[in-house]
Amino acid sequence: MFIIYDFIFLIFAIFNLPVYLFRRKFHRKFFMRLGVTPPDTELRNPIWIHAVSVGEAVAVRSLIAELRKIFPDKRFVLSTVTATGNKIVQSIAKEGDFITYLPLDFSFIVKKVMDKINPSLFIIAETEIWPNLISYLYKKNIPIVTVNGRISDASFKGYSSIRFLLKPVLNKISLFCVQGNRDAERLKSLGVTQGKVRITGNMKFDNVDYNYQIKDSQNLKLKLGMSAQEKLLVAGSTHPGEEEIILSIYKDLIAELQGLKLLIAPRHPERSKEVASLVSSFGFRSVLISTLVSNCSTCIPKPVFILDTIGELIHFYNISEIVFVGGSLVKKGGHNILEPASLAKPVIFGPYMFNFKDIAELFISNKAAVLVNNPQELREQIRELFKNASYYEELGRKAKDLIQKNIGSTRRSIELIKTIIEDKANAISY
Numbered sequence: 001m002f003i004i005y006d007f008i009f010l011i012f013a014i015f016n017l018p019v020y021l022f023r024r025k026f027h028r029k030f031f032m033r034l035g036v037t038p039p040d041t042e043l044r045n046p047i048w049i050h051a052v053s054v055g056e057a058v059a060v061r062s063l064i065a066e067l068r069k070i071f072p073d074k075r076f077v078l079s080t081v082t083a084t085g086n087k088i089v090q091s092i093a094k095e096g097d098f099i100t101y102l103p104l105d106f107s108f109i110v111k112k113v114m115d116k117i118n119p120s121l122f123i124i125a126e127t128e129i130w131p132n133l134i135s136y137l138y139k140k141n142i143p144i145v146t147v148n149g150r151i152s153d154a155s156f157k158g159y160s161s162i163r164f165l166l167k168p169v170l171n172k173i174s175l176f177c178v179q180g181n182r183d184a185e186r187l188k189s190l191g192v193t194q195g196k197v198r199i200t201g202n203m204k205f206d207n208v209d210y211n212y213q214i215k216d217s218q219n220l221k222l223k224l225g226m227s228a229q230e231k232l233l234v235a236g237s238t239h240p241g242e243e244e245i246i247l248s249i250y251k252d253l254i255a256e257l258q259g260l261k262l263l264i265a266p267r268h269p270e271r272s273k274e275v276a277s278l279v280s281s282f283g284f285r286s287v288l289i290s291t292l293v294s295n296c297s298t299c300i301p302k303p304v305f306i307l308d309t310i311g312e313l314i315h316f317y318n319i320s321e322i323v324f325v326g327g328s329l330v331k332k333g334g335h336n337i338l339e340p341a342s343l344a345k346p347v348i349f350g351p352y353m354f355n356f357k358d359i360a361e362l363f364i365s366n367k368a369a370v371l372v373n374n375p376q377e378l379r380e381q382i383r384e385l386f387k388n389a390s391y392y393e394e395l396g397r398k399a400k401d402l403i404q405k406n407i408g409s410t411r412r413s414i415e416l417i418k419t420i421i422e423d424k425a426n427a428i429s430y
Helices: 004-021 030-034 055-059 061-070 083-092 107-117 131-139 155-159 163-170 183-191 219-223 242-253 269-281 311-320 338-342 353-363 377-386 389-405 407-430
Strands: 047-050 076-079 098-101 121-125 144-149 175-178 197-199 229-236 262-268 285-288 304-306 322-325 348-349
Touching: 004 377, 030 098, 030 131, 047 061, 047 107, 055 061, 055 076, 055 083, 061 076, 061 144, 061 407, 076 083, 083 098, 083 242, 121 242, 121 407, 131 163, 155 353, 175 407, 183 197, 219 311, 229 242, 229 311, 229 338, 242 262, 242 377, 262 269, 262 311, 269 285, 269 304, 285 338, 311 338, 322 377, 348 353, 348 377, 353 389, 377 389
Parallel strands: 047 076, 047 121, 076 098, 121 144, 144 175, 175 197, 229 262, 229 322, 262 304, 285 304, 322 348
Antiparallel strands: none
């Protein structure tokens, strides 16, 4: 079985090699994905937490903090697949933690790494299915827990077509802590034993207290050269096709809405130069945040700010008046709306929020965010929020209140994880 899967995975890797090269996914630490670890690595049965990218890494921040309290003597392995995710877990890590990339799912690579590190518990954020990894951990009697689990529409469609292959793999996972009823039902329909699936809610609601890391708002506004009367529109986590729409709308509105400023934060900061060229084509001056010195934007006519750094978007959300969350006007599935919502900012997103379907539906049903179906609706909502102070304040208040009502997923997941660990300890004692 493993030989067949290794062969299939190899063919898949070969066909995806051009994509890796084009998207520059090979980096100087890619050797870790091949199973190379420092020779002096000695972690003494750590807890391994895997978060594929930025969103998952942010989601498990509070989980890691709570696990440290429960197991103060344990060391942690924190892994990702993406370089951007790796930077986030570096900010979470403590002295003694091991930061790495998840090994490629070839049986011989997985065996080498797991035998070397020998974790006592393996936690997967959201839902990633790596058959060789899961099977070998199961063989070594290492509990596997999925936290903040979800099954997207696209994933469910694909998984259902190979249900007979996935069922035995999925049932090697000790526990699924999932976000909602839809995710639970989908796992059960894929053959997961009912007792292994628990609905714990979305951990992302537990990671929305950003006050401890917010930079001084007044100084940041001054850095952008903004007066107290000016208002900032932030287009966060945008994708190709969205920047054009935002810039077109902004160009139409600034003649009418005096004092409206724009900051674009592309989802992939490496696209910043591309976005800067686009900004110039609309007749604006692009200003990269990384090159901005205090107050220098006051002498730049018609600036559009571009966030070309990682980990700072939350600071600009904090000084914004209106937020559009990208990946939603184009078919990318949307991005996290909880960050700006937690700061009581009015949030707008497009119709393609399938990666955050439950959260988006929750906010819309509670009138705590605005769904726009096209650029025309986006233009009208920005205009309305700019002009109507009571509408602006009500939307932000409802967003923050809704988050407070949905906190608690981390605590529920921790209690279930403790049960898994206790069950293993009891089994060993016998």
